[in-house]
Amino acid sequence: QSVLTQPPSASGTPGQRVTISCSGSxxxxxxxxxxxxxxxxxxxxxxxxxxxxxxxxxxxxxxxxSKSGTSASLAISGLQxxxxxxxxxxxxxxxxxxxxxxxxxKLTVL
Amino acid sequence: xxQLLESGGGLVQPGxxxxxxxxxxxxxxxxxxxxxxxxxxxxxxxWVSAISGSxxxxxxxxxxxxxxxxxxxxSKSTLYLELNSLRAEDTAVYYCAKWKGAxxxxxxxFDYWGQGTLVTxxx
Numbered sequence: 085q086s087v088l089t090q091p092p093s094a095s096g097t098p099g100q101r102v103t104i105s106c107s108g109s110x111x112x113x114x115x116x117x118x119x120x121x122x123x124x125x126x127x128x129x130x131x132x133x134x135x136x137x138x139x140x141x142x143x144x145x146x147x148x149x150s151k152s153g154t155s156a157s158l159a160i161s162g163l164q165x166x167x168x169x170x171x172x173x174x175x176x177x178x179x180x181x182x183x184x185x186x187x188x189x190k191l192t193v194l
Numbered sequence: 195x196x197q198l199l200e201s202g203g204g205l206v207q208p209g210x211x212x213x214x215x216x217x218x219x220x221x222x223x224x225x226x227x228x229x230x231x232x233x234x235x236x237x238x239x240x241w242v243s244a245i246s247g248s249x250x251x252x253x254x255x256x257x258x259x260x261x262x263x264x265x266x267x268x269s270k271s272t273l274y275l276e277l278n279s280l281r282a283e284d285t286a287v288y289y290c291a292k293w294k295g296a297x298x299x300x301x302x303x304f305d306y307w308g309q310g311t312l313v314t315x316x317x
Contacts, residue, residue, distance in 0.1 A: 119303040121239075128289055128307040129231075129239065140305070172239050176300040182253060183304075188238040 087112065088173055088186035095192040101161040104189045106173030108154050112184055116176040118156040120149055123170040123188075132171070133158060160191075168193045196220040196306045198290045203311030210280050210315070216273040216290030216308055223271040224248065227293035229304065230264065230275045232286035232313075242288070243275065244298035253298055258284075280315045287312050 089107040096102040106118060117136050121129040131140050133149035136156065146161045156175075160167055173186040202214040216228070230242040243264040244253045252264050263276040273290055287310040294302035 116300050117303075121304070128309050129291075129304075130307065131303070131305050134294075134303050134305070174239075174303070178300070182244070182255065182298075183241045185239040185241070 087177060087180075087184040088175065090171075090173060090186035090189045092187065093190045093192065095194055096163045097194045098163055098165065100163045101159060102163060102191065103160075104158045104171050104173075104191070106156045106158070106186050108156075108175060108184075110154060111179040112154075112175040112177040113151065113156055114154040115178060118149065118151050119174045120158050121172045121174065123172065125169065129172060163193055165193050167191060196292065198292060198306060198308030200288065200290050200308045200311040203288065203313045205314045205316065206280055207317050208281060208315055212277045212280065212313060214275040214277065214288055214290075214311060214313070216275075218271045218273065218290075218292070221292070223266075224268050225296055227296060227298040227302075228266060228273045229291045229293055229298070230262075230273075231289045231291050231304070231307075232284075233289070233310075234283075234286040237286075240286075244293065245273070246298060247296035251297065277313065280313075282315050285313060285315045 120133040122132040123129045136151040137149045170188045172188045177184045197219045199217045229244045245264045261279045265274045289310045290308040291304040292306040294305045
């Protein structure tokens with residue numbers, strides 16, 4: 085069982101805005117940054133958001149991240165078919181002294 | 195361009211051993227901690243092990259401590275994972291993942307991933 089909690093699935097139609105939540109505790113999200121990874125079908129994860137809300141080069145600005153207290157969110161606006169993927173949140177956990185992941189959220193573009 | 199190429203996966207019987215390799219290129223290998231992260235079929239990601247850029251510090255998940263050994267050869271820009279006493283629950287795709295900093299700590303994150311190598315533990 086993952087220490088960070090994500091909904092197993094999310095969906096939206098093209099052009100819509102969708103958000104994916106990630107809930108943790110004071111020892112992880114509450115005291116450390118959250119990072120998000122996108123995993124397209126059959127491929128390796130790719131860094132999507134780092135340090136709560138920073139986008140690596142090449143990630144469009146319709147993708148954004150936020151954090152409040154012990155929860156974080158990933159938002160994708162102007163949804164496109166190529167956004168269909170699994171999304172994983174991750175954070176350092178001070179108690180475990182290592183990175184923990186959420187269970188992943190499968191985003192479907194209807 | 196950063197490239198991480200894993201190899202060494204395959205089918206192994208319970209109790210058996212395997213050695214995974216990850217050949218790195220496109221960045222200063224010694225400046226980055228390196229990790230192994232696995233993903234069981236249909237499941238989420240699980241961090242397995244980390245090693246600092248110098249190789250002087252290692253970390254393991256509780257689920258593999260005492261059975262797996264991480265190492266690196268900085269002269270060859272290659273990361274390794276020795277898997278021993280394998281169990282069915284170790285079946286997963288094993289990814290090599292580059293850490294943003296030289297030390298595996300709270301400040302950084304995984305910034306590049308390899309394509310993964312499949313390890314199947316079954317009789």
